[in-house]
Amino acid sequence: MKNWFCYIVFIITMVSSFDALAVEVPHDTIYFYKTWEQMLAQQPDAYLEDPFIEMETPFEIYPYTAEKQTDKLIRKEYIAATLGDSIWLINSTYLKSHFGGDAGKLDGYIPVFFNDKVAFLTYVRYGENLSVKQMLFGTLDDEIDYSKVVDIYYIDFFNHKVLKVTPSVLSDLLESYHDLQMRYEGMKDYKKREIIQDYFYMFVDRATDDIMRPYILDLTD
Numbered sequence: 001m002k003n004w005f006c007y008i009v010f011i012i013t014m015v016s017s018f019d020a021l022a023v024e025v026p027h028d029t030i031y032f033y034k035t036w037e038q039m040l041a042q043q044p045d046a047y048l049e050d051p052f053i054e055m056e057t058p059f060e061i062y063p064y065t066a067e068k069q070t071d072k073l074i075r076k077e078y079i080a081a082t083l084g085d086s087i088w089l090i091n092s093t094y095l096k097s098h099f100g101g102d103a104g105k106l107d108g109y110i111p112v113f114f115n116d117k118v119a120f121l122t123y124v125r126y127g128e129n130l131s132v133k134q135m136l137f138g139t140l141d142d143e144i145d146y147s148k149v150v151d152i153y154y155i156d157f158f159n160h161k162v163l164k165v166t167p168s169v170l171s172d173l174l175e176s177y178h179d180l181q182m183r184y185e186g187m188k189d190y191k192k193r194e195i196i197q198d199y200f201y202m203f204v205d206r207a208t209d210d211i212m213r214p215y216i217l218d219l220t221d
Contacts, residue, residue, distance in 0.1 A: 028050065028051070028083075028084060029047050029048065029049050029050075029051075030047065030048050030051045030081050030082065030083055031044035031046070031047045031081060031082045032045055032046045032047065032048070032073075032074070032078040032081050033045055033079060033080045033081065033082075034078055036079075037217055039079075039080050039088075039114070040116055040217065045078070046073075048063070048065065048070070051063045051064070052064050052066075053083075056107075056108065057124045058124075058146060059110055059111060059123045059146070059150065060107055060110065060124070061083075061108050061109045061110070062108050063083075075091075076093055078091055078094075079091050079094040080094075080109075080112065081109060087111065088111065088113070089111060089112060090109065090110055090112035090121055092106040092108055092109070092110060095155075095162055098160065099155065099161055099162045100161045100162075101156070101159075101163050102161075102163055102164045103161070103162040105123075106123055106153070106162070110122070114155075114216070116215050116216060117207055117208050117213050117214070117215055118204050118207050118216075119154075119157075120152055120153060120154045120155060120200075120204070121152075121162075122151070122152055122153070123150065123153055124146060124150050124151070125151070148193070151164055151165070152164075152165040152196075152200055153165065154169070154200075157216055157219035157220060158219065165196060166196070167190055167196065170184065170196055171184065171185060173203050176207075180202055180203065180206065183199075184199045
């Protein structure tokens with residue numbers, strides 16, 4: 001199994017290194033994308049040097065400038081961005097306008113992980129993942145272990161939905177891979193976050209290698 005979890009922890013660490021709200025990223029560049037084709041080819045549509053980054057959590061990020069027209073493009077026109085050379089972010093505005101399901105629960109630019117067949121994102125939602133104390137006194141706190149509160153959201157291109165990966169959603173995803181579904185549903189602790197994550201990453205690996213599974217570009221405009 002590919003080590004998706006370690007890569008997500010790396011992303012959390014990298015994003016958290018921007019350690020203040022509304023800070024300028026010195027001598028850095030953020031690249032923007034308008035289509036999945038551009039994303040998969042890593043061919044950006046535009047770029048911005050020395051952006052400002054406002055961060056509610058490492059999973060809810062707002063890049064912006066001092067120029068209104070540019071900020072409008074960032075909010076409404078681009079579907080994704082890369083921060084530096086390693087962090088991919090997807091625009092929740094795009095998700096809300098093109099997908100149903102749980103897309104409406106998302107805000108800002110969100111860490112996204114994808115290949116040519118599967119895409120998912122990681123998100124921490126106020127009032128659901130974080131305590132009242134954490135909400136009142138700030139979320140960029142070294143004491144918060146985001147790996148224990150982050151949720152996975154699967155982008156379902158077949159049905160045009162974004163789905164929070166719960167036990168029932170995961171069981172449905174694993175229907176195509178019956179051996180994994182049986183193993184997962186037979187787990188005593190199948191509702192635990194770490195078990196859900198482990199089997200979801202197994203699903204991602206299996207779906208990626210599935211020659212019968214269509215490509216993302218076959219399912220998008």
